[in-house]
Amino acid sequence: MSQPLEVPLTPAVFFTLFALAGGDKHGYAIMQEARKLSDGSFRMGPATLYTTVQRLLELDLIVEVTGDGEPDGRRRTYRLTDRGSALLGAELKRVEALLRRAKAMNWKPVEVKP
Amino acid sequence: MSQPLEVPLTPAVFFTLFALAGGDKHGYAIMQEARKLSDGSFRMGPATLYTTVQRLLELDLIVEVTGDGEPDGRRRTYRLTDRGSALLGAELKRVEALLRRAKAMNWKPVEVKP
């Protein structure tokens, strides 16, 4: 299971876990969901997706689910484990604290023309 | 100025910009501030700090400020540029939207014993 993996999470890991938080999905659906969840700002290609999935499987943050009503043999469906869920929770908690801090210092970005 | 650099930001970039959002700082102070801002969850060593600073300078996201009341010749003080400020603003906006989405789907992590 190699190294435990801590927050802050990388975008690829975060969006993979986050996509699965909305329900079991196969790889391709994770890619699409990641893009949707980020409003298009994060696009994960197949190389990033499948290497990330491989790592998360090894770390026991996701598992492949088999046998349930998935008739299509070529799809591999993944599910968030309790460890994965807890890690995602920790990450969300982390960014929430960060945002609170940013608001507390009343920081505002400058206006710029693109 | 190489590649424009987009959100999502890496933790090293994010915390460097965020630390400077609280005012001009020299490298070592950025390291300490990053740790403080993350409540200890993110620790940046000198290697990461100075390579990140170098990159941000090249990208015109931060500048070195000279001449102002800094008597110590060995310190190099950095300041967020407008571009840097705008990018940090975009990143904060991004994670805010993400948190809203997480709350909207009413997702809660499982409880786990450490």
Added chain:
DNA sequence: GCAACATATATCACCAAGTGATATATCTAA
């Protein structure tokens, strides 16, 4: 005066992780 430690910057060699490109196969719609 000097030992111990924090401050401060810098660089090397290495590694983890993401990525563009490409390949392969199936499914869907015109």
Added chain:
DNA sequence: TTAGATATATCACTTGGTGATATATGTTGC
């Protein structure tokens, strides 16, 4: 029947972060 979406997979490469280490100065206590 062909074009494009769906779906998974892998290679070679790059980017970026990291532990270790080096160097020098400032600070504190004895």
